[in-house]
Amino acid sequence: MHRARTLYDKLVDRHTVRKLDEQDQQVVLYVDRTVLNEYTSPQAFTALRLASRSVWRPRAALGVVDHVNPTVVGRITMPGDAARQTAYFAENCRDFGIEIFDMTHAMQGIEHVVMPEIGLVLPGMVIAAGDSHTTTYGAFGALGFGIGTSDIEHYLATQTLIYKRLASMRVTLEGHLPPGVRSKDVVMALIEKIGASGATGYAIEFQGAGIRALSIEARMTLCNMAVECGARGALIAPDEKVIDYLAQTPRAPKGELWRLATESWTSLQTDQDAVFDREVVLAAGEIAPMVTWGTSPDQAVKITECVPDPRLQPDPVRRQAIERALAYMDLRPGQPVDSIEIQAAFIGSCTNARIEDLRDAARILEGRQIAPGVKAIVVPGSMSVRRQAEAEGLDRIFTLAGFEWRQSGCSMCLAMNDDVLARAERCASSTNRNFEDRQGAGGRTHLMSPAMVAASAVAGRLADVRQIAGER
Template structure:
């Protein structure tokens, strides 16, 4: 009788080069692809040079400049600071010397690494992908196993195409029902993180399943898998389906002709076997999910838009109570106040979480015919040059510009304070990004995570509001 396996087990088993212990818990794992950036790769390349090693398979890697570059509308190769300029220069030097393709700032395919990798077809179902960025989990939306690695692991991967890997426990998250109007995948993942906590999936690879997941587009699934790491998950996977196959068909690096047909036949087997057992199960009901907003400094500190800032005095756990008190002090919020109505100074739509074409369309539906509120700086940063061009071809750029948003070039931008898109102390930003830690968008800056539609509505209202009435007016 054949053993019933989870999708995670299938992906790992198919990539094991050698088991490293008697139990098979630790393995040498073959890695199909990686993406490198100017921020996390320098030490790995320096290590290769020190030991006189080459890159085992240069064509399996792609280099992108995305973290430190400016996203000013008039694109140039100039970097906002000398450190960033040196990082980019050394990165280009490394990619050239080791034979790795590079999408630098002026490349027509430049963009945020996780957007570029998926839109170009470099990530395919069944792959195992490791990269020096925690949001490599995004690739699970295509039926691949993706996870972040550190600098020493990047060096090991580049030299050998393998990594020492410890098998993880499995967690299935089933989302049942149908999402209500105006509820997005960003709301689903924030609600999940709120429910299980910022460390609730630590030590697990998460598989997302259920009617809601089946109904979501590939781009919406990318948002889910991207933010699964904010619950501590070491990976997040969704079984590939016809939506994934259609998304990949015709992309630059997808198989062609007979190879495409052979690939499809294999990809259709990439799902958890009936009866396979997970180490843990979590269930969400779509009817219980509303547009979500974070109030604190961790993605699990969140409430529905109709909710109130919680009172730490009602929290029995001492450590959690202290975390809440610190977060409220940093965010400048008072317990018991409605989250709706909180004034903002900035509205940012971008990042590897929510800067794809569907995200921009969603935001444009809210802002069309409206204006950014006085005193609010609205910023739109597409996830890649291709996304920017697609948005312009649909006239979305004009909608945003007419509303008073800044329409910028692609890059990580205000997701993190590593370039010239930085918030000042006590600036309050409605943000479509993935992290709201202290100082994430700038020293002393206050970040509220939400969907692009919610950010768009906040921008025109000048305060955090429910986006659903704005959509209904269209």
């Protein structure tokens, strides 16, 4: 008898080694690949050493230095703690036979930028890693999710994880995006609509004409930030765009393997009669450029709107959250969002630092200057992206506009390296989280697309890219 299955169900079914309960809710799951970084892996390696265990499949892992490294041009050394972390990471990768892209490697970059661009993320895979934004890989029809340190150890030793099945949510984007609206705005609109915990316990599958129209890099942004509404997985069924993207990557299958692989990938679709546990519909034409005003990704509004008034919120818990966010962000109820002045602008992160993102921001900046008093940096997602941007002359556009052109790394996405905001400094940021102190103690973060960051840097305040660039 036919049993309709979602794409998520199919991937979990194909990777289930053993069922651990009668309801098939908890399984031993085979994991195809992982990516390791210097920040979340040390304890896992130490545990392996103490237990005298080896790594089951070293070639299924890649090590990347990205969180703690400096991004200044000419970087050679790191301060104490960062140097010790990266040295231990290099030692672990060497001793356990794992390939590593260290700070000086030509392919170094942010893990969720590097893995797809070299062809290590393929449709139908299950990929688990010690970073919550592993959901990025859903753009290729791969199930990616973040895991903790003990799970990293378990994966490295066994190539498996104990896994609890998720409920399914379909998010349909109807229609096509209007001018000036990017995939970052789509996912921010979704998070604002369902809340920061609205997809907790779910795997999201994105469908609809609006999704199919997106580029692969735009889809990666969408899946990357799905975790910010609580999802532990995000998927988009692979199509010809995915195949065309992977065909250009150096480590994708070649020859007969490529032919067989692409034939298999076309079957990775949700059955037409499959039923999802929850349905969410977004109308593309109603989405506008989005910015966050508070300290959670769901505290966001359209750039044309105002800061909310907590007195209008009937729920006391939410009202208190709004009040706390306004106090931290030093904003007043009813304040027009596009009147908020900034002191910093940042383009980077695993969400928005790919070549398409840099091109988009550069189009806004070309022939313009950032406002006086704004310090701005752009950090490519990988050294490969950096070289491509330089070959296209994007670096000159950024530097002429007043941005500092950096080398790759997580940088100002999180206060774990040299790139941090000063206390009370306000930043237009293309990153994924705007928590208190996320970009530096007392720093104030406003999330938006790279094009919106560029427009805001020029205006010296949060600005509508459609007005700056005439995108209507």
